[in-house]
Amino acid sequence: MNYEKYKSTALKNRLFTWRDIDKLIHQIGINQWQTLGTSYLGKPIRMLRIGTGPIKIMVWSQMHGNEPTATAAIFDIINFFTAGADENQNLRDIILNNCNLYFIPLVNPDGAETFTRNNAQNIDINRDYLAQQSPEGKILKQAREDIKPDFCFNMHDQSTLYCTPNKQPVAMAFLAPPHDATLQVNWVREQAIKVIVCMVQALQIHIPQHIARFNDAFEPRAFGDNFQKYGSSTILIESGGWLNDDEKQVIRKYNFIALLKAFEVIAKQSYQNKDVINYLMLPENQKNIFHILFKNVLIKSKKRDYRLDIGLNYTEKFNAKTRTLSKNWHVEEVGDLSNHTAYQIIEASEYYIDKPVKLFQLANLQLFDNKHILIYSWAKGVNKKNG
Ligand SMILES: [Zn+2]
Structure with a gap:
C-alpha cells in the first residue's frame, strides 16, 4: 500500500487548528459532513459518514487537544476512501460495502488551538462521560447513542516516555478498555481484543518491538470504558514515541495502517478466529x-x-x-x-x-x-x- 499517495499533505505537524481542519472539510465537501454541535468556544464539531454496509464503526480523535496524531491519520484514511478507482479498489469496496464508517476528527478544537489536553473550560473531556459538563463530551456521548456503533475507535497520543520491557520506545499502544472494575472480558470486549490482535499483527511487520498494551484499569468517567459497557466494542489507540519523529509523522502512518487493517478485518469478519491470548501477551507500557x-x-x-x-x-x-x-x-x-x-x-x-x-x-x-x-x-x- 502506497501510503504517501493518500497522505493529507495540508497537515504537516502537530500544530494544526480547527481552521486547518475546516479547510480540509470544505475541500472534501462540506455537504457530506454533519455538524454535531459546537465546542465551548463555538467551533463546529463535524462528522463524516462513508460506506453502505450494515456494520457501524465510529472513529473519533483528539478529545485531548494536544494529541493530534490520529486526526491527521483520519484525513489520510478519508483520502483513501474518497480517492478515485485505483489498485486498492477491491479493499475499498470490501470495507465500504460491509461497513458504515463514522469519522469525528478533532473532538476538542478549543484545546487544539491552545495545544492543551483539556477544553476551554479546563475540563478533561475524557473524564466527563458521567458529569456531562462539556459540550464536547455531550456531543460524543450523543453521537454513540444515535449511531449505536458495533465498533468504536478512540484515538489518542500517549507520552513519548513509555517503553516495552525490552527497552524499546512504544510507538503504538492499544487497549480494549474494561467495562467494569472486575476487568473481565465479556463478548463485547472480546471482539475489540480480537481486532486489536489483527492490528498488532499488521504493525509487527513494520515496528516489531515497539507495540504495547495500555494500562488496563477501569476508569468509570472515561468514554471508552462506558462505550464498552453499553455494547460498542471499543478500542483505544495511543500514538507514542519514535526516534527523531517529534512531529509524529512516522507514527501517523502506523495509525493509517492499523485503522485500515481494522476496517478490513471487521468487513471480512476475519478477526473472529483470533485468540485473546495474543492480546494478553502484548507487553505493557513501562516508564523506564x-x-x-x-x-x-x-x-x-x-x-x-x-x-x-x-x-x-x-x-x-x-x-x-x-x-x-x-x-x-x-x-x-x-x-x-x-x-x-x-x-x-x-x-x-x-x-x-x-x-x-x-x-x-x-x-x-x-x-x-x-x-x-x-x-x-x-x-x-x-x-x-x-x-
Ligand atoms: Zn488522550
Whole structure:
C-alpha cells in the first residue's frame, strides 16, 4: 500500500487548528459532513459518514487537544476512501460495502488551538462521560447513542516516555478498555481484543518491538470504558514515541495502517478466529525510558569525585503567538540507571561535570571531555549544543 499517495499533505505537524481542519472539510465537501454541535468556544464539531454496509464503526480523535496524531491519520484514511478507482479498489469496496464508517476528527478544537489536553473550560473531556459538563463530551456521548456503533475507535497520543520491557520506545499502544472494575472480558470486549490482535499483527511487520498494551484499569468517567459497557466494542489507540519523529509523522502512518487493517478485518469478519491470548501477551507500557541518557559521567567534587548516569527528559512548551513548540529540559533521575533506556544513549565515561547535578529544575548542565572542551550544554533548560 502506497501510503504517501493518500497522505493529507495540508497537515504537516502537530500544530494544526480547527481552521486547518475546516479547510480540509470544505475541500472534501462540506455537504457530506454533519455538524454535531459546537465546542465551548463555538467551533463546529463535524462528522463524516462513508460506506453502505450494515456494520457501524465510529472513529473519533483528539478529545485531548494536544494529541493530534490520529486526526491527521483520519484525513489520510478519508483520502483513501474518497480517492478515485485505483489498485486498492477491491479493499475499498470490501470495507465500504460491509461497513458504515463514522469519522469525528478533532473532538476538542478549543484545546487544539491552545495545544492543551483539556477544553476551554479546563475540563478533561475524557473524564466527563458521567458529569456531562462539556459540550464536547455531550456531543460524543450523543453521537454513540444515535449511531449505536458495533465498533468504536478512540484515538489518542500517549507520552513519548513509555517503553516495552525490552527497552524499546512504544510507538503504538492499544487497549480494549474494561467495562467494569472486575476487568473481565465479556463478548463485547472480546471482539475489540480480537481486532486489536489483527492490528498488532499488521504493525509487527513494520515496528516489531515497539507495540504495547495500555494500562488496563477501569476508569468509570472515561468514554471508552462506558462505550464498552453499553455494547460498542471499543478500542483505544495511543500514538507514542519514535526516534527523531517529534512531529509524529512516522507514527501517523502506523495509525493509517492499523485503522485500515481494522476496517478490513471487521468487513471480512476475519478477526473472529483470533485468540485473546495474543492480546494478553502484548507487553505493557513501562516508564523506564528517558529522552537522553548519559552513562557513567564523572562528577568532579571538592569532597570526592564520583560517577553518575544522568537521565534527561524534556517537556514541550507551546508558544501561542508563533504557534511553535520548544523543549524545556530537566534532569529526571541520576545514579545507577542501568535498567533504563533512552531515545539517545550517550556513553559518557570520558566526560565530566564540575558542578553538582540538580534534579527536576530546568537543566543547567555542562559536560566537558578530558581535554576540557565543552561537548554538551544546557542553560535554563534549553539545549545549547549537540545532544
Ligand atoms: Zn488522550
